[in-house]
Amino acid sequence: MLETALHAYPAARGAAHADDRGVVLPRHFGDAAREYRALREGAALVDLGFRTVVRAVGVDRVTFLQGMLSNDVAALRPGEGCPALLLTIQGRVVADVRVAATDETILLDVDVRARDAFVEALERLVVADEVEFVPPEAPVALVGLEGPHAERLVGENLAPYAHREIEVADIPVRVVRASEVGGPGLVLHVAGGRAPALWDALVARGAEPCGMEALEGRRVEVGVPRVGLDMDLTVLALEVPVEDALSTTKGCYLGQEVVARGTARGHVNRGLVGLVIDGPVPPGGAPLVRDGKDVGRLTTVAYAFGLDAPAALGFVRREHWEPGTELRVPHGHAVTLARVAALPLA
Template structure:
């Protein structure tokens, strides 16, 4: 779904998972600094939007998600996951309830599978699940922004800023009141700095929440049963996730960023050594320089210099051994 904001001056279209919105508008670092200072906005209209209505919506979602939502107050933003029976992450939802409707935005292209799963679990509950992506778009205002959220159907207020659910037909008009645009590359650089995982980037088919620090933000350890809870409890009690998320501070003399999936090795073993992990996301940060997130084996020495592809990198722990 191509965003109308790609017609703004300087817009360069993103590719891959973020196709449909702008990668940047001509000045990556200026766009990052703008967001970091609390001004401007990011077009996230390529993300999927799912709504759940009906009087049982919160108690029903509580049975399915990793987060405690049965008594979720209106306007309180939460993150939640859907796990497989073996505890692997299948979906990541960014939720808010407005008192009558639960709104969630999800990774582009995943909303169909999520809606299909949710609908299969309705049974006798009084709920209605809908893919609202064609009707609503997501935009992000950074923390500290004074721009108005007027016109939004729902707002998620988080430490990182506000996620607005706006009528897709009104996106271009509302954007005129949000200030200068910043592309998804700037948004991603700040996400990496904040160590926030992203489904399909920091995850693969066997990721469990502990590995990417989602235990802290998207899993409630005292709630009742949900699919995959046994794995969550077992690994939490043992304290030994098989892999762990790290920040990589990349050698700034290299011109090319290691792409998603690039193998990570111990620098001491050289480029032919056995891989200990892989790069999940990488970006050029306006202050930190080239940075990346990576998943590495739990027992990888925390003080080891690594090779991300062929790029030397210092390691900063996110998830402890």
């Protein structure tokens, strides 16, 4: 079980922790509804220890990644960034990645649970290229600052995915304009040993510590897919809402032919949709049924605070994905109603 750089620190300040697919993360800090309000209306402070940083170094790092990742890495200048995917040749999702270009390296922010598969997939394709994928020179912790007041708390106003080295309360950080829930937010890269001090400094400025319960609820409401839950090697890139991570103008990249064919055809056979749950809460992975036939499956199930009800993301076949369509979810001895709803749910 992986513990984050902040694990012992929030625990000492009232966080209730739980295993999140192999990573111990704060579920809440005593009042998940209040934490949700901070995500929507203020500034919410999130332990992003479920993500990590890989450094791409070497003179061929840009050209190599341009041929591997789904977005236009070659167009980035130092201080700029973009979202991207690493796909298989069949167009299926290995990992999502936030790319940040610097003068001497490219920083790749990936889910820690997908890191090994991500690096191994890239390294298998290195032939004569001068590029390596290595950890940061010193341990780095990622801290999220989500909500409309996030930028004010650190005094930065950045373009999407742009990044800059600054100091917050005399603590050196790299601040990246990015969000786990598709809203206004920042990701702060900080030396692992300074993460508790950064946490305290942001709380002193008005940030509200926020656990995964509120974060996942908001993520489901807005329909942001997470690798390992809503995206994996069974999922085509075009089946999930990741348009910002797919360049339509760059040259070839791994899986690009499948993406181009699907785009030209104009549709896929299934897609990730939002669902409002009515009845006993089913688990992720439960089937979605219409007229006695399986037509999809749930991927993420969470409490949607904006709806005051449970909600889910799930894959549904295109003939059943119209908002308002009612599906059944058999699980255990129960059957729950799941109603397709337009995103965002709240």
